[in-house]
Amino acid sequence: FPFMNIIIGKINDQKADEALDLIGKLMTQFPTENTLYYYRGRANLAAKKMPEAKADLEKFVAAAPPTTRELPDAKKILEQMKDIK
Numbered sequence: 001f002p003f004m005n006i007i008i009g010k011i012n013d014q015k016a017d018e019a020l021d022l023i024g025k026l027m028t029q030f031p032t033e034n035t036l037y038y039y040r041g042r043a044n045l046a047a048k049k050m051p052e053a054k055a056d057l058e059k060f061v062a063a064a065p066p067t068t069r070e071l072p073d074a075k076k077i078l079e080q081m082k083d084i085k
Helices: 003-012 016-029 035-046 050-063 070-078
Strands: none
Touching: 003 016, 003 035, 016 035, 035 050, 035 070, 050 070
């Protein structure tokens, strides 16, 4: 996706709401693209929406093939969030 760099830039620039809006549109167009859950989780994390971030990252980890590039990062974040309900 060429939009991934835009999403990452918005997250890094503290524009999480803009990133979430773009990810939502992409998820509508590409509902089976599991990687979008990772990026939505990261955007929710940046927006301090911890339960939503955790749910997205858990969904991503559950469906990601073992060789997925973002998988180790998602697992690390979830380990750090283990006490969030």
